[in-house]
Amino acid sequence: MSAHATVDLVDYDEAVRRYDPVIGIEVHVELGTKTKMFCAAEVEFGGEPNTQVTPVSLGLPGALPVVNGKAVEYAIKIGLALNCQIAESCRFARKNYFYPDVPKNFQTSQYDEPIAFDGYLDVELEDGTIFRVDIERAHMEEDAGKNTHVGGATGRIHGAEYSLVDYNRAGIPLVEIVTRPITGAGERAPEVARAYVQTLRDIFRALDVSEARMERGNVRADVNLSLRATPESPLGTRTETKNVNSFRSIERAVRYEVSRQAAVLDEGGTVIQETRHWHEDTSVTTAGRVKSDAEDYRYFPEPDLVPVAPSRDWVEQIRATLPELPVARRNRLQGEWGYADAEMRDVVNAGALDLIEATVAAGASPAAARKWWMGELARYAKTSDTEIAEIAVTPAQIAQLQALVDSGRINDKLARQVLEGVLAGEGDPEAVVVARGLEVVSDDGALLEAIDAALAAQPDIVEKVRSGNMGPIGAIIGAVMKATKGQADAGRVRELVIERIG
Numbered sequence: 252m253s254a255h256a257t258v259d260l261v262d263y264d265e266a267v268r269r270y271d272p273v274i275g276i277e278v279h280v281e282l283g284t285k286t287k288m289f290c291a292a293e294v295e296f297g298g299e300p301n302t303q304v305t306p307v308s309l310g311l312p313g314a315l316p317v318v319n320g321k322a323v324e325y326a327i328k329i330g331l332a333l334n335c336q337i338a339e340s341c342r343f344a345r346k347n348y349f350y351p352d353v354p355k356n357f358q359t360s361q362y363d364e365p366i367a368f369d370g371y372l373d374v375e376l377e378d379g380t381i382f383r384v385d386i387e388r389a390h391m392e393e394d395a396g397k398n399t400h401v402g403g404a405t406g407r408i409h410g411a412e413y414s415l416v417d418y419n420r421a422g423i424p425l426v427e428i429v430t431r432p433i434t435g436a437g438e439r440a441p442e443v444a445r446a447y448v449q450t451l452r453d454i455f456r457a458l459d460v461s462e463a464r465m466e467r468g469n470v471r472a473d474v475n476l477s478l479r480a481t482p483e484s485p486l487g488t489r490t491e492t493k494n495v496n497s498f499r500s501i502e503r504a505v506r507y508e509v510s511r512q513a514a515v516l517d518e519g520g521t522v523i524q525e526t527r528h529w530h531e532d533t534s535v536t537t538a539g540r541v542k543s544d545a546e547d548y549r550y551f552p553e554p555d556l557v558p559v560a561p562s563r564d565w566v567e568q569i570r571a572t573l574p575e576l577p578v579a580r581r582n583r584l585q586g587e588w589g590y591a592d593a594e595m596r597d598v599v600n601a602g603a604l605d606l607i608e609a610t611v612a613a614g615a616s617p618a619a620a621r622k623w624w625m626g627e628l629a630r631y632a633k634t635s636d637t638e639i640a641e642i643a644v645t646p647a648q649i650a651q652l653q654a655l656v657d658s659g660r661i662n663d664k665l666a667r668q669v670l671e672g673v674l675a676g677e678g679d680p681e682a683v684v685v686a687r688g689l690e691v692v693s694d695d696g697a698l699l700e701a702i703d704a705a706l707a708a709q710p711d712i713v714e715k716v717r718s719g720n721m722g723p724i725g726a727i728i729g730a731v732m733k734a735t736k737g738q739a740d741a742g743r744v745r746e747l748v749i750e751r752i753g
């Protein structure tokens with residue numbers, strides 16, 4: 252079978268029953284520095300073509316590069332966030348190839364001495380499972396320029412009349428993050444691939460090293476996939492689907508390649524090691540070029556740049572500035588709050604994590620905070636078609652409401668009425684209690700009056716209770732609660748009823 256023939260795909264579920272998918276992901280992220288990796292050309296999205304260039308980024312003879320310190324700092328930040336070792340010394344290397352968007356005929360990259368290596372990233376899947384992805388390396392390099400092929404139907408070079416090159420992007424700092432082969436994902440390989448890139452995107456933003464906008468190409472993913480017969484078999488031949496630029500496409504590209512490669516293998520064919528293009532419109536991949544092995548690039552150390560040797564002090568200073576990352580924060584809060592896995596997952600999915608954290612900070616217990624936000628308030632958000640964070644009640648108000656319950660001034664039933672008042676804009680819970688007169692009747696005198704009336708109205712029940720049958724006592728308590736409009740403390744009413752009858 253030729254690599255270019257269309258194949259009948261194997262149904263995905265069928266494919267993963269018979270083959271074990273192994274993925275590998277390379278992510279390029281454009282750093283949000285003010286200037287380029289090796290020169291002072293400004294970096295700004297959307298500039299007129301070829302206005303953000305210097306002799307260095309145009310590759311003019313004799314132009315000498317200088318490393319951007321901020322880019323090194325950002326690369327270290329990323330490495331640390333991915334639990335990597337940071338090299339004590341590392342070098343840049345020339346990756347030699349000709350393409351019009353690479354004016355020097357080589358890309359300045361890193362090869363055998365990446366700045367960061369041997370890390371991992373814990374990725375949370377939709378059902379809350381944590382999947383660990385091992386990171387082989389994160390290295391610094393520069394972006395290429397951008398070719399525009401004009402006159403063809405597809406925007407690709409085939410069929411184009413002419414091509415234009417914009418060097419504004421040439422030399423923008425990139426960090427490329429390469430995973431080790433990701434095994435053990437099984438049928439969830441597409442979801443793992445997507446969640447991994449999504450988590451990386453969140454981290455880039457949390458670190459403030461990139462705007463990390465997929466649609467602008469700030470983050471670009473290449474997805475490697477191979478199949479093997481069983482998890483014990485050696486790795487199969489992989490394909491590399493280039494520049495898959497949305498989370499949804501990452502998932503779909505993996506699924507497609509699983510189905511396609513399974514079909515090739517089923518027919519006794521061999522998967523060809525090649526790059527493939529993802530077609531957003533038709534959701535298929537097609538063959539690109541047969542993949543070069545690294546030696547083809549004739550990498551050699553960049554003679555125009557000194558090695559980068561970040562001092563351990565500097566690395567530790569950078570480590571100290573790292574914000575808490577999303578998954579770590581969730582794990583910490585779950586531990587502090589004592590929520591079960593399923594409870595925590597529901598909280599996260601409901602978008603209530605920040606609200607509950609703020610409610611607990613305002614003094615409520617984690618259990619009470621969860622009860623309000625995931626119960627009454629989640630229902631209210633749903634029926635009023637609002638985001639839970641947009642509801643007209645603050646975490647501080649919920650903490651105050653719960654404090655009123657805890658102090659015994661209101662009971663659960665009254666608390667719901669107080670909440671109604673708060674949601675209706677009547678003010679803080681305290682003010683609603685006062686304005687609506689919703690306090691629990693704790694004055695025994697008033698309660699006894701209601702109890703005596705209830706006892707007098709139901710003498711048969713009084714008889715039963717007196718003869719030791721406590722079952723019907725609920726009817727008396729219910730009558731008292733009704734008479735006091737729910738403002739009595741049911742426990743105290745019960746005590747008083749028993750006293751009165753006995």
Ligand code: MN
Nearest residue numbers: 279360392427
């Ligand atoms: Mn690269």
